[in-house]
Amino acid sequence: MGLFKRKPKFIAAVCPQCGGNLEMDAQLQTAYCTKCGAHCLVEDVQIRKPRKETPLQTVVGFIERQSDLNRKDRAARQQQREEERAARRQQQEEERKEKAKSAKVAAIVGGILLVVLMIFAFVMAGLE
Numbered sequence: 001m002g003l004f005k006r007k008p009k010f011i012a013a014v015c016p017q018c019g020g021n022l023e024m025d026a027q028l029q030t031a032y033c034t035k036c037g038a039h040c041l042v043e044d045v046q047i048r049k050p051r052k053e054t055p056l057q058t059v060v061g062f063i064e065r066q067s068d069l070n071r072k073d074r075a076a077r078q079q080q081r082e083e084e085r086a087a088r089r090q091q092q093e094e095e096r097k098e099k100a101k102s103a104k105v106a107a108i109v110g111g112i113l114l115v116v117l118m119i120f121a122f123v124m125a126g127l128e
Ligand SMILES: [Zn+2]
Pocket: 015, 016, 017, 018, 019, 020, 033, 034, 035, 036, 037, 038
């Protein structure tokens, strides 16, 4: 009587060679893989145990994955900021160089003008 009341228990069996589904023979002693056709003794059959998580583990796992994502996100943002800062620094450096160059050009042009003016002044003074 107890035999009929007991719930049947199903266990998934997987092929040790390819992970395919195994079909058991009537005596449950040998198995035949429906995917690759391998025959194996039941002793070698791997039993696929469904990984059961308690609700707490599920919640903890979720939080861990979330914080991991947040950490990655923060790291990515940090890197982006660093890159922006580096780009800005480089741009400032370029501008500074550009300014220094134009200052040099202005100094040269100013010097030439001064010399021309002095020559002009001498020439004018000599003509009088
Ligand atoms: Zn197989």
